[in-house]
Amino acid sequence: MNGWDQQFRDALQGLAESAERDAAPPLHPARLRRRTEQRRRRRIVLVPSAALAGLLAGGTAYGLAGGFHGAQAPPAPGPVRPAATAPAVPAPADTRPGAPAPGRTSGPAATGSASTGPSRGTGAPAPTAGSPTAGGPAGTATALPLPLPTAQASCAAAGARTVLMRVRGITLRQDPLRGLAAAVEAVPLSCAADPSAPGGTTLAPSGAVRRIAVAPTAAVTTTAPLSTGSRPAVASLAELAAGLARHPGLLFAVRQDAGGRVVRMDQVYEP
Amino acid sequence: MAPDEFDAFYSRSWPRLVGQLYAMTGNLADAQDVVQEAFVRAWDRREELSSAHAPEAWVRTVAWRLAVSRWRRARSTLMAWFRHGAPGDVREPGPEHAALVAALRRIPEEQRRAVVLHYLCDLPVAEVAAETGSPVGTVKVRLSRARATLARHLSDDLLGISAR
Numbered sequence: 001m002n003g004w005d006q007q008f009r010d011a012l013q014g015l016a017e018s019a020e021r022d023a024a025p026p027l028h029p030a031r032l033r034r035r036t037e038q039r040r041r042r043r044i045v046l047v048p049s050a051a052l053a054g055l056l057a058g059g060t061a062y063g064l065a066g067g068f069h070g071a072q073a074p075p076a077p078g079p080v081r082p083a084a085t086a087p088a089v090p091a092p093a094d095t096r097p098g099a100p101a102p103g104r105t106s107g108p109a110a111t112g113s114a115s116t117g118p119s120r121g122t123g124a125p126a127p128t129a130g131s132p133t134a135g136g137p138a139g140t141a142t143a144l145p146l147p148l149p150t151a152q153a154s155c156a157a158a159g160a161r162t163v164l165m166r167v168r169g170i171t172l173r174q175d176p177l178r179g180l181a182a183a184v185e186a187v188p189l190s191c192a193a194d195p196s197a198p199g200g201t202t203l204a205p206s207g208a209v210r211r212i213a214v215a216p217t218a219a220v221t222t223t224a225p226l227s228t229g230s231r232p233a234v235a236s237l238a239e240l241a242a243g244l245a246r247h248p249g250l251l252f253a254v255r256q257d258a259g260g261r262v263v264r265m266d267q268v269y270e271p
Numbered sequence: 272m273a274p275d276e277f278d279a280f281y282s283r284s285w286p287r288l289v290g291q292l293y294a295m296t297g298n299l300a301d302a303q304d305v306v307q308e309a310f311v312r313a314w315d316r317r318e319e320l321s322s323a324h325a326p327e328a329w330v331r332t333v334a335w336r337l338a339v340s341r342w343r344r345a346r347s348t349l350m351a352w353f354r355h356g357a358p359g360d361v362r363e364p365g366p367e368h369a370a371l372v373a374a375l376r377r378i379p380e381e382q383r384r385a386v387v388l389h390y391l392c393d394l395p396v397a398e399v400a401a402e403t404g405s406p407v408g409t410v411k412v413r414l415s416r417a418r419a420t421l422a423r424h425l426s427d428d429l430l431g432i433s434a435r
Contacts (some may be wrong), residue, residue, distance in 0.1 A: 004422060009390045011425075015368045016290030016391055019299050027307060029278035036314040187338045 018115040064223075162255040164189045164203060164268070165252045168248050170214065182214035182237050184262060185253065212254075222267045226250070232266065240265070272317040272326075281310055281405045284327050291331060295380075296338050297372045309334035328402055332391075339380055351421040382417035385410050 026172035027035070165186035173181045190206035220235045226243035227233035235243070244250065272280070285306065292302035309330045313320050320326045375383055381403070388399045389410075396414070400407045 020286035
């Protein structure tokens, strides 16, 4: 240790000692312990009281909103006002020149090929040509979020909760108690063997139309035709609903949480 | 930890911890306040404290976290006023320490913490890293940068301080 360090150490020691000299504990140890016990007792009383108050307030609000009467009834436009609704209609087969019809094999950019160039999907294991489907555990095609509009969908073996889906529409509803309630109508896709397609696989519907709840905070990125520019654009659920009303049946990489709610939707470009 | 054990630990460690937190925060009232609060929490977690190898380090870490919390800092100024009287009642650093306190305030919080743990608490770099939850390399960088800054600001004063 050099001289400066020692001098600095001494100076610091002096400073601390100047504080220690008259630093008798302001609280007697017994009082300190008593204070802790009082605080704990207060917590024990306060927490259930707060929970009960919250329950009462929530129940009252729910009752005032007619929640107890309408609990068994089908969703109807009563006090609930639809904020924005995108009609979940089937996609027209040929609204876009060259676009694949929903429920059919995707176009060349959205093929099941695993060799998709420098996109993030390249690390995913490719389905073998002989296997009819090579989707995730649920038999659906899993895909990694694709960052660029020119990125192509790729089939991955398993793992993430991201599934490729053809989204037909999104419904938004403003719930007075729970806030924004959103749900997508989408067809899950899986990788199917197709010797005529590049890479030997294509994306094909793997089930019926599903209605899946969307988290109000779900992240959405869109590309053409929903947005312009060379990079994916972040969109709100309302913007997505409006866009899907004009262009239903677009391809999305849909990520769901453990509860099955959609937490992220990345549109996959299809030229 | 039994009550009498805790009382002894409290009385023994209080002055030392206040001194260390004073060097870390540069404010005696804040230091007393956060150390007090850390001890209140320590009694609440006495089982955890008993199993800890260094209960004083546990209290010091809690006190430090309380001190750096912005919310706590803003609130503690007001609370310290009520608990310990107006700031005028709290002894300001004497002229022999004013330059050191001012210089310590010039370096970032984490650097100040590393400096106090290393130079005042005499902890080796590895133990500073363990207490702060930082890699050893980071601690070394913090100490080096702090030393450079402090040396710049204390070039003449330090000799005077240590000579007193």
